Amino acid sequence: MENSRIFVIEGEPGYGKSTLARKILYDWCNDPSVRLRGVKILIFLPMRQLGGTNSIFEAIRKLLLQGSEPWLNEIDVEGMLCKPAMPSVLILLDGYDEYPDRETKDTYIEEILQGRQLEHLRVMVTTRLSYMDDKYLRKSLWVRLTGFDEKAGQTYITKVVFNGSMEKGSKFMDILQSNSILKHLSKVPLFFVMFAHMTHEDKTFKSLTSVTEVFKKIVLSFHVHMKAKLLNPEEISSFEHLQKCHDRLDEIACEWLLNGTNQLKAVGIKLKLGKDLYNHYVRIGILVEESSDCFGNAHGGKIVRFFHKIFCEWYAAHYLANHLSAREANDLELLQGMDPMQLQHVFRFACGLSKVAGEKIIKYLEGIVEGKTFAIVCMAEQDKTSKRFNKTLEALTSSGKTYIHGRDSNLLQWSTVCTLEAAGSRSIRIECIVLDQAFARTEEDGIVLTSGTRLPPISTLEAIWIETEDGREFSDNDVGKVLSYMSQSKQTKTVHFQNCLLPMQISKIHLKSSDGIKVTWEPFDCLFRLDFENGEWETVDAKVLERMKSETTKLKKIRNKINHSDTDFDEKKPHVIIKLLSLYKSYRKVDKDKIVLDSGISLPNFGTAERVQVDTEIGRELNEEEVVKLIKYSQKSQELKELRFYRCLMPLHVDVPSKQSSRSIKVMWETGYDYRYILNFHTGRWHLQEYYSSNARRIADQENAEKLQKNNGNNEREIADKEYSEEKDTHTNLISFSNHISNIMMLALLIRCSYSS
Structure with a gap:
């Protein structure tokens, strides 16, 4: 904080x-x-x-x-x-x-x-x-x-319910994990704690098949616990009657949810419910009284609320189920006032309580945005064996990509995972799962999503696409875990990574169990395929390399750090000539004969770049010592012909040592205000090479240069203008070409992948 x-x-x-x-x-x-x-x-x-x-x-x-x-x-x-x-x-x-x-x-x-x-x-x-x-x-x-994982659940139940008995705790958790509904509910601490305390000695809970059945058992346990304390037969009879007659409580719960209210004056609620019904639900703990104005203030009166909002949703679901069962098929006014993403349990409980209401709810959900996947979950509250259920599952999973987005709510991510699990358990083909910025990590029991929901291995999954936020880094071990996860599916054909940074080589130990799986990587507008023989990436589209040879390679301002070795250029290996390398707002400083980029990466040399442009923030000041170091740095690259500074403030005099002036490279400075200067190495001063105030002036200058060339063979000006124009164009081209990943990685890939091609 x-x-x-x-x-x-x-x-x-x-x-x-x-x-x-x-x-x-x-x-x-x-x-x-x-x-x-x-x-x-x-x-x-x-x-x-x-x-x-x-x-x-x-x-x-x-x-x-x-x-x-x-x-x-x-x-x-x-x-x-x-x-x-x-x-x-x-x-x-x-x-x-x-x-x-x-x-x-x-x-x-x-x-x-x-x-x-x-x-x-x-x-x-x-x-x-x-x-x-x-x-x-x-x-x-x-x-x-993100709730309880299995380890946290077992720790709690062993310590609190079974007095430290690891054997009993493990046995209970095994039963819980074997039931798909209970397994998911056990991630919700409130459900887990109540269920564990109320049912650890009740063997019938293993047969529960829906959330509605589970919560019905929880609510029943509240009543049974209190009923066991009663001795008078008349009291017991009255208690059983009040347990069944909760229509007025259902209506109040629904009003609270629709109005956004979660508490009311106890006097008003008591009048609506009647004294006996009010006292009954306060007595068992489903309704809770507390002071209205301050804690412990006897003069403030009392307010009443549900023990937890989920209990409010349970009774509101009864009202919704009764309302829809008694109305015409098109009467969905009540549903339209409820947000299924915020009140998921109301919809699921209502589907489990009434088949008629469930049909109307499912039809309504199938017609709203993001409702189809949740409709499957609601359908599961009724009958998981119906032909309609299986047909809907097949339509959602086998005819295209199933998306899980990082921006999705926990409910939506969980609903999608439930749908995929249900399809897999019924041997329904799942064509492709796309994790769009929803991938968090891979663990032994599956992929963990951003919501904390786990996507377990699914036997019928054919392909998975992992699309991350730009520049996310995966280690060799991270990639290995993903491949190990996918190898558990008998149908897996493809694993695809997009927008992320992967190691240049994957260890062969991770490839043994993944033989037969096609692994591809798309860090920008180029597709690479993993060669399982050597663990290296090979380009699928050789034309991309040719395109990059003739375009500007920009090293943009980036935050993502990659391994230093990925930016090294080995001069003993074949070269791909880079026409223009632009350090676009990414240059930080020169340190010990290396350029340090904004990301912290050190660039040991300019590789095979013919021209380099240091493009800084407007008005950034470079001192004489720094400029001399950059010129000295440039001498390392044998292909370099021109070093250009753009939009920065330069010293008026640059004293270049004779060693650095021995090799002829052009050092230029563009102020960003229509002036271009060239450095005279002998005098150390800047000389105005060009002034251009508008496009019209530039066109006129080009025409004059052409005339000069015809008259006296002096074509230097034309060449300079032509190169400048080409470089401006290639800047524009590359912005759309490399909008998915840091260009430092793109440059490394260009050099590395060109060796194999």
């Missing part, structure tokens, strides 16, 4: 955002050894309780100070927080997605997040995915909670 004022914790429902926030608060209060570095005051505010407050100072007074310090007013709080010498303060806002005024413009919360209020304080925010605007996320540090 030292590097950012705003810190965001994102996660799906049940992933432990609020639990983590409270753990941070607890540790800060009780354990000095784990306190946030430098934080002297920590202010914790549940955002669901901030509705109707007009300032952060009012919220702090009502929620934190009214009970213990009633004499303090908002002006006092503001005065304390706005003191110039105020010690380090952290405001922890828990549950941005539950903030009642989130849709209101220009709230004080928005002012704080944008830095227009209390800009000297640091802020930590927890929220569900996709609720916070990108304008906040771009200016903040953020982490995404």
